[in-house]
Amino acid sequence: MGDLHVICHEIPKLELHAHLNGSLTETCLKKLKCLDSSIKGYQRMTEVLNKSQRSLSECFEVFKIAHNATNNVEAVFAATQSVISDFHMDHVVYLELRTTPRAGQDMSKEDYIAAVVTAILANPLEIIVKLILSIDRRNSIEQSLDSLNVILKMKLKYPDVIVGIDFSGNPAEGEFNEDLFKKAREGGLKTSIHCGEIRNDEEIEKILKFGPDRLGHATFLHPEYEGNPNNWKLYLEKKIPVECCLTSNVICGTTKSYPEHHIREWIRNSLPHCICTDDKGVFGTSLTKEYTLVAEHHGLKPKDLWQTTCNSVDYIFASDDIKTRLKVKLMNWYNKHE
Ligand code: 6MZ
Numbered sequence: 001m002g003d004l005h006v007i008c009h010e011i012p013k014l015e016l017h018a019h020l021n022g023s024l025t026e027t028c029l030k031k032l033k034c035l036d037s038s039i040k041g042y043q044r045m046t047e048v049l050n051k052s053q054r055s056l057s058e059c060f061e062v063f064k065i066a067h068n069a070t071n072n073v074e075a076v077f078a079a080t081q082s083v084i085s086d087f088h089m090d091h092v093v094y095l096e097l098r099t100t101p102r103a104g105q106d107m108s109k110e111d112y113i114a115a116v117v118t119a120i121l122a123n124p125l126e127i128i129v130k131l132i133l134s135i136d137r138r139n140s141i142e143q144s145l146d147s148l149n150v151i152l153k154m155k156l157k158y159p160d161v162i163v164g165i166d167f168s169g170n171p172a173e174g175e176f177n178e179d180l181f182k183k184a185r186e187g188g189l190k191t192s193i194h195c196g197e198i199r200n201d202e203e204i205e206k207i208l209k210f211g212p213d214r215l216g217h218a219t220f221l222h223p224e225y226e227g228n229p230n231n232w233k234l235y236l237e238k239k240i241p242v243e244c245c246l247t248s249n250v251i252c253g254t255t256k257s258y259p260e261h262h263i264r265e266w267i268r269n270s271l272p273h274c275i276c277t278d279d280k281g282v283f284g285t286s287l288t289k290e291y292t293l294v295a296e297h298h299g300l301k302p303k304d305l306w307q308t309t310c311n312s313v314d315y316i317f318a319s320d321d322i323k324t325r326l327k328v329k330l331m332n333w334y335n336k337h338e
Contacts, residue, residue, distance in 0.1 A: 022279025071104030080119035137174030
């Protein structure tokens with residue numbers, strides 16, 4: 001195996017934690033006919049973000065620009081196509097895209113979801129794409145229930161595309177509601193819950209007890225975290241796969257540095273995890289970059305990265321048939337590059 005960055009690019013990768021509107025590049029915003037002044041604002045904000053650590057709340061300001069650019073169905077469709085194409089070019093072969101259904105100019109939440117699904121179904125590229133729909137934590141319980149009902153209705157219409165539900169948004173706002181996600185689970189949705197992105201031991205405990213299929217970030221949940229040690233014990237009982245997003249955590253200042261990122265505990269203890277981008281547009285990253293960073297800062301060899309990818313196949317929200325196809329693809333790749 002050769003040069004690290006080249007290998008990281010070539011490995012057929014799986015992206016399991018990517019927010020649609022956080023993944024938009026400037027090129028995509030231009031295509032969406034976003035105002036020049038907004039694109040300049042986006043450029044300025046992402047440049048500032050990528051030069052120094054910011055607070056999470058500052059990072060959340062950037063999403064507003066992307067949201068303004070995707071407030072009609074044509075733009076949502078085009079944005080989805082563009083993000084799928086970017087991941088395909090980064091050699092991602094399986095993508096679980098997530099997004100928060102939003103009503104806008106002449107657009108209902110149903111229309112928003114339908115636009116994303118239509119773009120996924122029309123995708124001609126060699127990349128399998130599934131959809132996870134997000135509930136924004138800042139919503140009231142009534143608003144969240146309304147979103148959930150829409151999501152469940154659309155799940156019945158597009159059962160093969162809509163596979164899961166996510167709980168995300170500014171972690172400083174709102175709280176996890178177990179009943180809501182129980183209802184989602186009963187409706188056939190897999191659950192990926194943002195957990196412990198900031199210190200919040202009570203919520204982490206609640207989420208772990210609920211037992212989602214996957215956890216997003218899990219930053220303040222590791223053996224060296226000085227918070228509630230019972231949460232780590234609880235985690236070890238459940239061993240829920242964690243979606244690790246290094247650059248996002250470093251830029252948002254929830255992790256001090258790449259070498260200190262909590263992925264090291266998951267690697268050291270062979271705990272289930274996958275490497276993800278979170279918001280590749282906002283944080284100026286790619287899955288290839290994230291793989292390279294994990295290799296550089298946590299001593300993983302290309303074969304270990306390949307193994308991490310193979311392990312991730314077991315955590316996806318898709319059929320056994322798709323899992324088998326992905327494993328065959330990864331095995332073939334390995335045999336050619338050994
Ligand atoms: C929590 C995040 C996030 O849904 O409009 N989002 N939520 N933590 C993060 N870490 C930085 N990054 C993105 O994509 C943008 C939305 O995803 C959530 C936020 O709610 C953000 O507004 P969509 O496609």
